[in-house]
Amino acid sequence: MRIYSLSFLSLLLVVLVSCRKDFDFEPQQGKLSFSKDTVYLDTVFTNIGSSTYTLKVYNRSNKNIKIPSVRLGQGEKSNYRLMVDGRAGKVFQNVELLAKDSLFIFIETTIDYNQYQNNLTEFLYTDRIDFGNGSDAQKVELVTLVQDAHFLYPQRNAQGVAETIPFDDEEIYGFYLSERDHNQKNTLHWTSDKPYVIYGYAAVPAEKTLRIDPGARIHFHDNSGLLVANKAKVASMGTPERPIVIQGDRLEPDFANIPGQWGAIWLTVGSTGTFENTVIKNPTVGLLVNKNSETVRLHNVQIYNATQNGILGRAAKIYGSNVVVGNAGIASFSGSFGGEYEFIHSSFVNYWSKPNHTAVMLDDYDGSAEFQLKKAVFENCILYSSSSESLIIRTAAAPENVHFQFKNSLIKYFAFGGGNQAAFPFDFNNPLYYNAILLSTQTDQFRPYFLNPQKNELMITDESVQIIGKGNLETAQKVPLDLLGKVRTSQPDVGAYQYVASPKE
Template sequence: MKFLYHIILLVSIISLASCRDDFNFEPATGSELAFSKDTVYLDTIFSNIGSSTYNLKVYNKSNKDIKIPSIKLGKGESSNFRLMVDGMPGKSFENIELLAKDSLFIFVETTVDIKQQTNGKEFLYTDEILFQAGSNQQKVNLVTLVKDAVFLYPQKFEDGSYESLNFGDTKIYGFFLDENDATNGNELEWNNNKPYVIYGYAAVPPNKTLNVSEGTQVHFHRNSGLVTFPNANLNVNGSIENLAVFQGDRLEPSFEDTPGQWDGIWISQDSDASISNAIIKNAVDGLFINKNKLPVNLTNLQIYNCEKNALLLQVANVIGKNIVTNNCGVAGLNINFGGTYDFTHCTFANFWSRQNQTAVVMNNGDGTNAFALNAHFKNSIIYGNASESLLMVPANKETNFTFKFEYSLVKFLNSANRFNTDSFPYNFSNITNFNNCLIAKNFNEHQPYFYNTNKNELMITEKATSLINYGNLLFAQQVPQDLLGKSRLTSADLGAYQHVSSSAD
């Protein structure tokens, strides 16, 4: 009898549940729906490269459960946009259920072949998501900017392997640039006709020169970079008005200042370079120069947002003028294993948000003649948010560790008295090493009052009174214009920029 009672009770519960109308969905009329945005803007993409995923939230603002008869793309199956609705991919969906006061996500992606759309360098590709409910139709616009580009990448062979570069016993995913490439023509001449997108390591072959003209935009995929082989040369000729730019290939605003998106530029042993009016950003090490032959000339060069170093120099020979660095995980300038360096009117800044970083680091390896250091800084700024913006590590005190700062600002708080400022190398009263320098020994002394460090705007402002007109004019004649082209011949401020007016309070 008890068993029969349980059966009757179970049947009664099932019968009551079947009478509930909680799960009866009424057809939507169109008045119930609201959207998180009326237009979904997908950020700029390169031709044939998929976008990031963007979302649209659809709300049922009514008190009833509804069924949306149709959700589809305006261009139908021919659309270059892709949707995912309620976890299902496609371009057209029917009878989508949405509970009262509930919402659902629609995810949007796109891939566009610019050659199928236009002959131009870039264009806006648009479509719309249509929500059909009876006689009412609502829509949300979709917009993305598509850029044409020159794509450079390792070739795939018939056996499934890929082109690679040999560095001793190590192979890396990369390829040699070809001056007679069947598809791209002369790959050793880069210009501003189209952006360049690099996959893997693009290599300048031995005894060849890569010329990069003003306005050239170069984008590197993750784990990619540019490298020169022995007796090769990199020649970057930007202009003040039209810089050459090297950065990652993620074009979304959220990646605008994200470090470590690509590996960097590598001037390898026995090769050379000349770089002027250029920006390198968002790399691991922005520019690595290793035991080059002739002096590398770096003029009007900005390097920002590097996971490790902006400039990593190893047994190198470099002449730098109007160089600016900022926001690097290790240092703006890292001189490793000595070398010969001459820097004039440079701003080596570093306002990386985390600890264990500084503006300038110098060492001379094991102190032997092979790693002798000879570094000269003139009319420059070495400053950041670290307590000590200059760290020097001589192997054998003064042996093979020659340096001189002249008419320069150095931030050095000597927190917790960790360093002996009465002896080499931090004896700031020794004019052999520090001639007419400003030493900021606390946070208020000799502040540069940079315009906006968060946006890499490292111009000093009129508040930096101790830095204005402090530069030596003889050194200024070596670099007569600042990074923006302003003359400094009659009044030379410290750093890569002449001072500007501060932003309004």
């Protein structure tokens, strides 16, 4: 009897399962809902794959449905790629979707600009995803802006071995720029006709100069950058109307402020350079200047979102005016191993999201003559960060061999007991080192209200009443226009900008 009972129960279970309606699917008859009616895949460079974008498809009915067809409008010829229900392709049949459930579709593209030549350097590529057939068909549009570009990268020899360049006793993935490269182009002159996308480290050879024109757009790939060799030079000469922009090669808005997308602009021992009206975004180190032969000059330069330092000088010579250096993992500006530095009307503002960062850091290594801090002058500047101390000075030399001075500058220094009670090198009442400074030792003292630090809008606003007009007029005459072109020859503010109006609520 027990055997018969078991067989009966098994038969009953099969019958019950076969009668379930959960997995009966009816043909789709329109009525799908979508998270977007158009998917905009952000700008891509020719032949560089996009990020992956998501479309969510909803079945809001009480019935399980089977979508007869999910396909790209151009079918297999489309430059878009789909992933539907875990399957990659461009055309899919009989896609099942349970009642009150949803389906993810992942979308990517890679487009060759040369297949769509026009008189511009960019074009819109479009397609669509069709759902169903006939009168029940629905669609979602796909749109991508494609940019043409100059691509610079290491070449490969007949054996397929990639080009390298010697650096610090090793070979790194990179190539030399020249007046005539393998395509007979002058890669030592970067123009504004279309963007440059660079893979590996582009090196400026000795005795050569890299010229970068106003309006040029430079995009470095991951682990890429620029090396300037001994006796070589870089001249990045933008204008206020046509600044030069140097950043990573990910153009999606989500990457607009992601630090560390590429390496550095590295001026090696014996090199030099001039940077005017130049914006540098999202590097590991923005400018790394290493024991240069001539003074590197910076004017109207902005550097943002460096994972290490915005500017790192090593026994270097740097002069800067209207320089703005924003968030950095270590310091906005670091003058290490001594050197000679002078900045006027510059803003070093660091709101890095993790601790142990600062605005300005100076050191003379072991205090020996080779690494002497010969000069570090900051006039009409702002040194401010979200950390308690926006100025760090580490010195091993005797005070008489350490030469620095801060004049008419705002310095945040929340030391225990008040920063003005500290000894050398932080004896803020000593005019040999600190002259007419605005020392912020608590939150509401000389507080700068920046327009929007999260978006690197580091202008002080009219709420900054304690610091407005506190710049030295004689110093301001040296740089009569601020970074936005405003006249500062009367009541100059500290930092790179004259104050602006606070945003309205």
